[in-house]
Each structure stands twice: as structure tokens, then as C-alpha cells.
Amino acid sequence: MWGFSFLLIKVGTQVFAPFQVTFGRLFFGTAVLAVAMAVKRERFPRSGRVWAHLAVAGLLLNALPFSLFAYAELTIPSTLAGICNATSPLWGMALSLVALSEDRPTRRRVAGLGLGFLGVLTVLGAWQGFSGLDFTGTALALLASLCYPIGWIYIRRTLAGSSSSHLSLTGAQLMLATGQLALVTPLFTTFPTSFPVGPVLAVVVLGALGTGLAILLQYGIVAEVGPTTGQMVTYFVPVIATAAGVTLLGERISWNTPVGALVILAGAALTQSRARQRAGTPAPAEAGTPAPAGAGTPASAGAEAPAPAER
Structure with a gap:
């Protein structure tokens, strides 16, 4: 569902303005969550402080990145937008080293960060001067991907420990x-x-599937297999986005696009990996539940933070 989001954005923006596409996906996504909350008899948060923080989270994790991706796809292929989306874990790792004192850098994670951004340069064709690349559209897609980790860190800082359920917080x-x-x-x-x-x-x-239903499915996945395995969806989104754009929209890609995408994913995997524990040493606790980020990148958002609504 998240992999096809970029194709659906491209189709939507062929007729509707980017803001209209974003409003539609948010409206139908909210409708699905509202039905789920009614079925489960969930209530919205009552604290004004929580609502204020959720308003900021809604801007950073939904309204702004959704709109940026929609504007980006006016000038770039859906395949490139999907690959730019895969840089979110790299941005997140870089920001967490500065903003989260508990996320200390390791050689493995720093190497993954460097490898990932090498993949970005490969996708963009840096050695040929970025010729043929729409700079504005690509920059908007990368900025959209940057919004997600900023939002996750904000939620981790402000809403950890909230007594409301994940569904209630995400619906709000x-x-x-x-x-x-x-x-x-x-x-x-x-x-x-x-x-x-x-x-x-x-x-x-x-909206209904890629933004609403996908979030509900992500809850079930995390509950059943845990947040670490749930994060594996990150690595499938750009693959599906590229396959959909090429086969259904007839978008063309050069060799550096899939090669660079693989390098990005390898770097992202390294930034989220942990060194093997010695025998008798307890493994570190999970940082929290994965947060569906927009078109579909989950990330650790804090033990009690809501799972931000996907891309």
C-alpha cells in the first residue's frame, strides 16, 4: 500500500492540485481511523497540551510531507519520489545523534549514514553534474523525507508517556x-x-488504504512481530514504488537509479542495525514502536508515543 502511494499521487496530480490531493488523502484516511475508533470505542485525548503537540505532529508528519511529495511529483517521476522517501532513516539517524542523547553513534551506524548518502548521490547522478534532473522536485521530495524524522523526534520529546492509545492519538x-x-x-x-x-x-x-488502513495493519504487525521486524517495510517501499512506476506509468529509469536505491537501503539497514551481543550480555531494550511515516517509512518513535500516520 505504501509503495503504491507514489503512483497514486502521480495519477491524482494529473488533474487535481497538490494541496487538493493531500487534503483528499487526509480526509479519507481520517475517515477510516474514525470508523476504527468507533468500532473499538476509543476516545480522543482530553488534554489540551496533547492536542497542541498533535497539531505540530500532524503538520510535520502528514500535512507538510504529503504536500511536498505531491508538489515534487509534478516534475519528477514517482519512482524517484519513492526512492527519496527511503532516505528518511538516514535523516533520522543523523538528527538523532544531535537531538537524542540516548542514541549514541557507532562505527556501524556512521558507516551506514555515509553509505546511504553515497547512494543518494548515485541516484541523482552526481558524477554527471545532475544533468536531466529536476532540482526543485527532487529537493522537495528529499525535504518531505526529512520532515518525518523531525516529527518523530518531536513526538518522542513531547508525547512519550501519554495515557491515550496509539489509535486515539493517531486519529486525532x-x-x-x-x-x-x-x-x-x-x-x-x-x-x-x-x-x-x-x-x-x-x-x-x-487515503483510505495507503493512509488509513495501512496504519491499522501496521498496529497489528507491530503487536504480532515487534517493532524491529515491523521496520522491514521500510526496505520494500522504494522497490514497489519503482516497479509500479515503471510497469504501470511507463516511467524510465537509468542504471544508477536502482543501483543507488540499493545502496541507500543498505545504508539505512546499517544505521538501524545493532552489534551482536556477547554471550551473557542482555540485549538493549527496543526504543519504541515504529511510526508509519507518510508514504511508508516506520521509525522508532518512543515507547509511549503515537505511531504517526504514514506518508
């Missing part, structure tokens, strides 16, 4: 993000003059 967060887009969209767009079936269905599926 997504609803606040929808409200933010409801305010912004009319200011920068005009009402669509037509509603073709294809783009409309793309936005509905993007």
Missing part, C-alpha cells in the same frame, strides 16, 4: 492535519472543474 493527529489542509487548500487552489474517475479513485485509495 490525522484529523488535525486534515483541518490544516482544509484551511490552506482554498487559499492556494481553485475548485476543480471536473472529476475524472481515475484520479478521483486514486485519491480515495491513497
Whole structure:
């Protein structure tokens, strides 16, 4: 579902403005979570402080990156957007070294960070002067990927220990993000003059499945197999995004795109790996639940923090 998000964004923006696509996905994603909350009889948080922090989280993890990806795909292929999304763990690792004192650098993680950004340069074709690359669109996609770890760190700092359930917090967060887009969209767009079936269905599926249902599935995955295994989804998203863009949209890629993507994923894997423990030494505790980030990168968000609604 997260891998196809980039294809659906591309289809949606063929007719609708980027803000309209983002508002649609947030609206339908919120609707799915609202139904889930009603079925489970979950209640929204009551604390004003929690709502204020969730408003910031909704901006950083949903409204802003969703919109940036939509604008990016006006000028870059969905395949490139999906690969840029895979840099989120690299940004997260770099930021956590500065913002989170408990995340100390290791040789393995620093090597993974360097390898990952070498992969980014490979995808962008740095040796040929980035020729043929839309700089603005690529920069917007990379900025969108940077938003996720900033949001995760913010949640870890402000909402760890909240008594509300993950579903309640995420539902409120997504609803606040929808409200933010409801305010912004009319200011920068005009009402669509037509509603073709294809783009409309793309936005509905993007929101209901890729943003709403995928979050609910992620909860089940984490509960069953744990956050570490749940993070494996990170490495499938760009593969599926690339396959979908090439086979269904006819997008062309050069050799450096898949090679660079593999290098990025290898670097991301190193930044999240841990050295093997010696016999008799207890393994470190998990940092927290993976947070579905936008198009689909999970990350550790803190033991009691909500799982931010996916890309």
C-alpha cells in the first residue's frame, strides 16, 4: 500500500492540485481511523497540551510531507519520489545523534549514514553534474523525507508517556492535519472543474488504504512481530514504488537509479542495525514502536508515543 502511494499521487496530480490531493488523502484516511475508533470505542485525548503537540505532529508528519511529495511529483517521476522517501532513516539517524542523547553513534551506524548518502548521490547522478534532473522536485521530495524524522523526534520529546492509545492519538493527529489542509487548500487552489474517475479513485485509495488502513495493519504487525521486524517495510517501499512506476506509468529509469536505491537501503539497514551481543550480555531494550511515516517509512518513535500516520 505504501509503495503504491507514489503512483497514486502521480495519477491524482494529473488533474487535481497538490494541496487538493493531500487534503483528499487526509480526509479519507481520517475517515477510516474514525470508523476504527468507533468500532473499538476509543476516545480522543482530553488534554489540551496533547492536542497542541498533535497539531505540530500532524503538520510535520502528514500535512507538510504529503504536500511536498505531491508538489515534487509534478516534475519528477514517482519512482524517484519513492526512492527519496527511503532516505528518511538516514535523516533520522543523523538528527538523532544531535537531538537524542540516548542514541549514541557507532562505527556501524556512521558507516551506514555515509553509505546511504553515497547512494543518494548515485541516484541523482552526481558524477554527471545532475544533468536531466529536476532540482526543485527532487529537493522537495528529499525535504518531505526529512520532515518525518523531525516529527518523530518531536513526538518522542513531547508525547512519550501519554495515557491515550496509539489509535486515539493517531486519529486525532490525522484529523488535525486534515483541518490544516482544509484551511490552506482554498487559499492556494481553485475548485476543480471536473472529476475524472481515475484520479478521483486514486485519491480515495491513497487515503483510505495507503493512509488509513495501512496504519491499522501496521498496529497489528507491530503487536504480532515487534517493532524491529515491523521496520522491514521500510526496505520494500522504494522497490514497489519503482516497479509500479515503471510497469504501470511507463516511467524510465537509468542504471544508477536502482543501483543507488540499493545502496541507500543498505545504508539505512546499517544505521538501524545493532552489534551482536556477547554471550551473557542482555540485549538493549527496543526504543519504541515504529511510526508509519507518510508514504511508508516506520521509525522508532518512543515507547509511549503515537505511531504517526504514514506518508
